[in-house]
Amino acid sequence: MEIILYLSVALIAVAFAVLVVFISKTLKSLxxxxxxxxxxxxxxxxxxxxxxxxxxxxLHKTxxxxxxxxxxxxxxNSVFHGVREIGDSLSTVSHSVKNVSTRIAREGENKSDTVSQVVQWSNAALDIxxxxxxxNRRVERTTEPK
Known part of the structure; x- marks a missing residue:
């Protein structure tokens, strides 16, 4: 029975040695x-x-x-602001010119009769x-010494 015990211990020692070798290889690989x-x-x-x-x-470059x-x-933005002001100014000038031309046209229509009479009188005066x-030329020709 003692032999079985020694054989068991030897088998356990061999198994332990094999286990240690394999664990050693695994740890080395790890x-x-x-x-x-x-x-x-x-x-x-x-x-x-x-x-x-x-x-x-x-990020710095960005x-x-x-x-x-x-x-x-x-x-x-300042350039666009200036352009907008120029556009507003031109619109104002255009509106003013339109108002003046409308007034002139109205006044012309109102005074067209007067102007027509003045032209007729002028034509009559030029004819006279x-x-x-x-x-006078005829009178001068007849009075000239021959």
Whole structure:
């Protein structure tokens, strides 16, 4: 019976030794895997640092661009304001000219009879003056010594 006990202990020792060997191999493999993961994480960390720097630079450039656009937009606002004032001024001038021309047309219609009479009297006066000149020439021809 003692032999069975020694054999059992020996079998347990061999099983334990085999278990230790396999656990040792598994731990060694796990150690290599974790080393690879650590290298990968280091590389990833470096890449993330680069991406972070580039993102920060891009953000700064975007902010500068937004400020530039804002400044130029404010400059254009003053130009558009000036153009609008010019348009308002031209509209006012156009309205004033229209009012004046309407008044002139109305006054012209109201005074057209008077103007017509003045033109008729002027024509009559010119006819009388022409007849007077013609008569004077005839009188001068007849009174001239021959």
């Amino acid at each position: 150690q290599l895997t974790l080393a690879n993961v650590a290298k990968t994480l280091d590389g990833l960390e470096n890449q993330l640092d680069g991406v972070s720097r580039e993102t920060t630079d891009l 902010n500068r661009l937004a400020e530039d656009i804002q400044h130029k937009s404010e400059s254009l 003056y022409e007849k007077f000149k013609l008569r």
